[in-house]
Amino acid sequence: MQYQGVLRKMQTEFTDPINYYLIMDGDFIQMNQIIGKRIHIEFVKYECLACGENKKIFRQGYCYDDFYKVPQAADWIMKPELSKAHLDEEERDLEYEKKVQLQPHIVYLANSSNIKVGVTRKTQVPTRWIDQGAHEAIEIVEVPNRYLAGITELALKEHVADKTNWRKMLKNEIEDVNLAEHRDALKKYIPEEAQQYYIDTNEETHIHFPVERYPEKLKTLNLDKTPAYDGTLKGIKGQYLIFEDDTVFNVRSWEGYVVRMELL
Structure with a gap:
């Protein structure tokens, strides 16, 4: 199954443990349900959260021009x-x-x-x-x-x-x-x-988080340096996805990036 959309921070539901939802184009992923599954994440393009254009993201999901204009920044x-x-x-x-x-x-x-x-x-x-x-x-x-x-x-x-x-x-x-x-x-x-x-x-x-295994030696997934990544999801804490190989991915840090996600 494949999804595509611009990254925004995951939506949450205050349950025990916390439920996470990643909103994609016309759909969403109930992230708790894919813990334990192998997934593919691939960078597609930029989409500024203000102007919607394919312009390099500067900070907080906004291109350079909008970061210095919008009240949200x-x-x-x-x-x-x-x-x-x-x-x-x-x-x-x-x-x-x-x-x-x-x-x-x-x-x-x-x-x-x-x-x-x-x-x-x-x-x-x-x-x-x-x-x-x-x-x-x-x-x-x-x-x-x-x-x-x-x-x-x-x-x-x-x-x-x-x-x-x-x-x-x-x-x-x-x-x-x-x-x-x-x-x-x-x-x-x-x-x-x-x-x-x-x-x-x-x-x-x-607060309790849906984590099967916590990482020991952290490696951060940087979409600018590694535009495609495969890994088995082992948990979610804060706005981080935690993978079996100790890679962690901060969804909020990559707001404004359009990604393709596929369950392998």
Whole structure:
């Protein structure tokens, strides 16, 4: 069976374990069902997620020109403390910025390879944690806009990491910790503007991934260097496909690439 389509991050369903779906042209693949099967992945062409043209992808699924134009790639995406929609100030597209920034956001602790602090829209819980490969997570504050979440994350980053060690995450070198205790210890560092939004009544969310075998020595599949690859899928964690030969493929890193996938 053969599929073709432009890569976007896999859609997920919060089940035990997580269900993954890869959307292709006019169809989708229920990825859990092909774990244990041999598959072929082949690069076909580029398709910018903004203009749709066959132009080399620069970053985040966009060609060079669109990356510097579309609001979905503006600086406030990665640095929420730069959000200005609450001030009625436009960066690239005020309508879009208000739609995304002026809604409830969560600052959270997640544990994938280590404890890290992060920000996401409330509507993206627990999707954001799944995409990061976190096996446990907990909310710290729920604030009414992205700016407040950003300055809270910025303050907490002084006391806890804000990056995931993706290699440790994929090798499943994890340690269960009491995230509620860590959340409580961080409360005093929350900025005054966000103190009223602190959450102290919730419990950890636990996440299990469909993995038959974790890799020992990681090899990353790079479509620019290896445009065609065959391998037996052994699991999925975060947005990574894990293969029997210890190759891992980060689907999200290759958004905007059109690929052909075939079950062998």
